Amino acid sequence: MGFLDTLLGRTKPVQPKLDDLFALPSAAITLQASTGFVPTGSGSVCFRSVEGKTFSDIESEVRDLLNMDAGKPGGGLPVEVTRDSYGYTWLVSSHLSDELDALVTDLHAVNSALADNGFGPQLLCTLVAFRDERERRLALVYLYKRGTFYPFAPLSGKERDNALEIQVKNALGDDLKIEQDLTRWFPVWGAPGM
Amino acid sequence: MARTRYAPDRGLTVRMTVTMFLLGLVFVAFVAAIIGILTAVHASGAAIVLFALIFGGGSAIASLFYSDKIALSAAGARVVTPKDAPELHAIVDRLCALADMDKPRVAIAPTAMPNAFATGRNSKNSVLCVTDGLLRSGLDTEELEGVLAHELSHVAHKDVQVMTVASLLAIVAGLLVRFAFYSELFGGGRRSSNNNQGGIPVVLIIMAVSVVVYAVSFLLIRVLSRYRELAADRSGALLTGQPSKLASALTKVSQGMSRIPNEDLRAAEPLNAFYFAPAMKLTRGGGGGGGGGRNGGGGPSLSQLFSTHPSLEKRLEQLAKIQRELGQPTAGGLSAGPGD
Numbered sequence: 001m002g003f004l005d006t007l008l009g010r011t012k013p014v015q016p017k018l019d020d021l022f023a024l025p026s027a028a029i030t031l032q033a034s035t036g037f038v039p040t041g042s043g044s045v046c047f048r049s050v051e052g053k054t055f056s057d058i059e060s061e062v063r064d065l066l067n068m069d070a071g072k073p074g075g076g077l078p079v080e081v082t083r084d085s086y087g088y089t090w091l092v093s094s095h096l097s098d099e100l101d102a103l104v105t106d107l108h109a110v111n112s113a114l115a116d117n118g119f120g121p122q123l124l125c126t127l128v129a130f131r132d133e134r135e136r137r138l139a140l141v142y143l144y145k146r147g148t149f150y151p152f153a154p155l156s157g158k159e160r161d162n163a164l165e166i167q168v169k170n171a172l173g174d175d176l177k178i179e180q181d182l183t184r185w186f187p188v189w190g191a192p193g194m
Numbered sequence: 195m196a197r198t199r200y201a202p203d204r205g206l207t208v209r210m211t212v213t214m215f216l217l218g219l220v221f222v223a224f225v226a227a228i229i230g231i232l233t234a235v236h237a238s239g240a241a242i243v244l245f246a247l248i249f250g251g252g253s254a255i256a257s258l259f260y261s262d263k264i265a266l267s268a269a270g271a272r273v274v275t276p277k278d279a280p281e282l283h284a285i286v287d288r289l290c291a292l293a294d295m296d297k298p299r300v301a302i303a304p305t306a307m308p309n310a311f312a313t314g315r316n317s318k319n320s321v322l323c324v325t326d327g328l329l330r331s332g333l334d335t336e337e338l339e340g341v342l343a344h345e346l347s348h349v350a351h352k353d354v355q356v357m358t359v360a361s362l363l364a365i366v367a368g369l370l371v372r373f374a375f376y377s378e379l380f381g382g383g384r385r386s387s388n389n390n391q392g393g394i395p396v397v398l399i400i401m402a403v404s405v406v407v408y409a410v411s412f413l414l415i416r417v418l419s420r421y422r423e424l425a426a427d428r429s430g431a432l433l434t435g436q437p438s439k440l441a442s443a444l445t446k447v448s449q450g451m452s453r454i455p456n457e458d459l460r461a462a463e464p465l466n467a468f469y470f471a472p473a474m475k476l477t478r479g480g481g482g483g484g485g486g487g488r489n490g491g492g493g494p495s496l497s498q499l500f501s502t503h504p505s506l507e508k509r510l511e512q513l514a515k516i517q518r519e520l521g522q523p524t525a526g527g528l529s530a531g532p533g534d
Contacts, residue, residue, distance in 0.1 A: 007214070008207050009351040009425030013432055014294040048292060050435030052521030086288060087336045087436070122435055124292055145294035158280065183297050186287035187276075 013121030017147030018111045020177055024128060024140070025100045027149075027175035034171040036132045041076075042094040043103050043128040044193035045110040049089050050122060059089070062113045066093060066106055076102060082192045088124060092193040103128065111144070120144075127152075129194050136161070138168065139194050140176075141185075148179035158189055203428060203512075210421045214360070217414045221363045224407045231399050242373045242397065250366035258358045262299075262314040262321045269311075271303035271323045282329075285339050286322065289346055293433055298322045298349055302329070308447045310470040312345035313354050320349045328470075333443055340440030341447070341470055343430035350429065353422050360415050367408040374401040419502045427509055428516060435520065437513040444513075447471050448506050471503065 005012060031037050049055060059081075069075030076095035083089050093106040107126050114120055123144040130138040139152045151168040153161040165185070169178050179185060232240050257264060266273070276283040282300055290297045298312065298320040308331035314320030322345050324338075333341070348354075374397040427444075431437035448471055498505065 006350075006352050007356065008210055009347075009353070009356075009422050009429070010207065011293070011347060011350050011429035011432070014292075048288075048435050050520050051438055051517065054521050054523055055435070085335060086285060087339065087434075088288065121292070121432075124288060143291055145291065181296075184291065186284070186291065189284075 014145045016111065016115060016120045016123045016144035018108065018115065018144070020147045020149075021104060021108060021111070021126065021142055023176055024104050024142075024149075027140075027172050028100050028128075028130075030175045031130065031168065031171060035168060037130040037136075037138050037168075038132070039097055039100050039103075040129040040131050041097040041099060041103060042092060042193045043107055043126065044090045044092040044191065045107050045126045046084075046088050046090050046124045046188075046191070047110075047114060047119075048122045048124060049083075049087070050119060054117075055119060058113065058117050058119065062091065062110050065109060065113065066091070076106065079106075080192065084190075084192075090192040094193075100128075125188070127188065127191055127193055136164070137194055138164065139188070139191065140168075140172075141188060143179060143184065146179060146184070147177060149176045150179040150185040152185070152188060154187070154189065154194070158187070160187060203425075206421060206424055206428070210418065210425070213414055213418045213421060217360055217363065217411060217418065220407060220411050220414065224363065224367065224403065227403045228400065231396060231403070242377060242400065243370065246366050246369040246373055250362065250369050254358055254362045254365055258315050258355065261354050261358075262319055265311065265313040266301055266321060266323065269303040269305065269323060269325075271301040273299050273301045273321065281335070282324065282338075282342075285335065285342055286346075289339065289343055289433060293346060293350065295346065295350055296320075298346070300324075302326060308333075310341050310345050312348045314349070315354065316352075317349055320354075322346065322349070328447070331446060333446060336434070336436055336439045337443035337446065339434055340430060340436060340443045343433045344426050344440065344470060345430075347426040347429035347433065348422075351422065351425060353426070356422070357415070357419065360418055361411075364408055364411040364415060367404040367411065370404040371401055371408060374398070374404065413499065416500055416502060420504045423503050424509065424512055427512060431513055431516050432520075437516040437520065441510050441513040444471065444506060444509055469503075 028039050049059070063079055063081060066079045070078040076093055076099065080092040080094075081089065082092065091110055093103055095103045095106070107128075111120075111123060111126075114123060125144060126142040127139045128142075130140070132138075137154055140149050141152050142149050149172070151165040151172075153164040153168070155161050172178060228243055232243070265271075274282070279300065279302065282302075286297060286300055296317045298314065298317070299322070301321050301323040303323055303325045305325040306327045307325055308327040310322070310324040310328055312320060312322045322342065324341070328338070328341065377397050427440065431440050434440070503509075
């Protein structure tokens, strides 16, 4: 925020960075090679709904758009829409494990639909789920406003596997922009699509 | 440039600019008057002015630097970890990610009055504090989020810094009045020898100028404070996208406040400027002399003039306007300009 905006108490809503998301498919290959985690094929976009009909119209438009390809080869399952207890909306897109490209394209469609309609600042994060053969859960969370990723590895209860998160962070350092400020690695307990 | 739905409020910007300009004008006039008086009479009053500047500036800087610690200990609040208050932290985490800002420390004050404040000298050292009363006042998650978004906007707008700079003038002027008064009281015997051509002691002139400056800047600071509350409401509502949730939180909190006994309110009053809702409806009489004169025009009431927060009606009115703006269809398009 510029000096003048601060002085006048005007916050400019932060526009999301969308493009860094496309680094995900190649990073997934690195992740598999170094840690054994493979994509589950599902991912989700989390955004803050705006009250009013305009926003809910756009929301349902996006859902219809994603569902057009559902059931076709490479089209994945119909999207699931959930609202979490904090008032955020999650659109979950589910594909096959090897269709990460299609998944990212789906997620990007949500982003650009919101951004094109002027609701870009409402985007919070996107999440792509991974599993290893021991069924450990891992998500790469993309922060739209920062254009960075961080790993989130929930254990049972409200505990995080910090060692695994650090390991993933180090493994992906060259492929993804990893969020360096650890205070921004906020937990997304029970996030849909994990 | 991406299209933006979030047009700045021109009217608010203009009013705030004018207020700050007037404050600056008073400041310049004050300095000019003091320098003028001193050079005209070559008096020893310079020492008093210098003292006031050093004391006033020093205390302002100190209170800015320690604002988080002062406010926390005044409120008896303690900083809580994500383990202590997972819900609260989760809301703040998400808001900070939406707004792309550093996460402040989160604290809870053991006060029954439902309220919240944010303070700190910069975004790295800021702290966001809510009272027990707020957490128990029956706000739902999204209403609580609205309150927190309002407070985070105060942090983003650097309101503590802005208000400290704005009050500096009033602090110095207030000190000058006091110093001049004491020096007149105790140095009264030397008055005849120390006197200037005009016959009026320098300290008295300085005192008179300072009283006027204090009164005017006091009123201007209150005006500025009200505008900054409106600005924080606006940014908070835009951040969550839920102006009506903030509006209902405001209504609930204001209703809760009026039920609380007086002692509580008085204890909370020093923190008033940073609170979500004002803890007191009327301020005490300081600077009231200047205010009374200005109030003769039959404009807003005295309590409104001195209030640090805009009236509930004004705040709800603004939120209703934001709600209409957000609901506008895409094709109609709000200002798609560079957002300035």
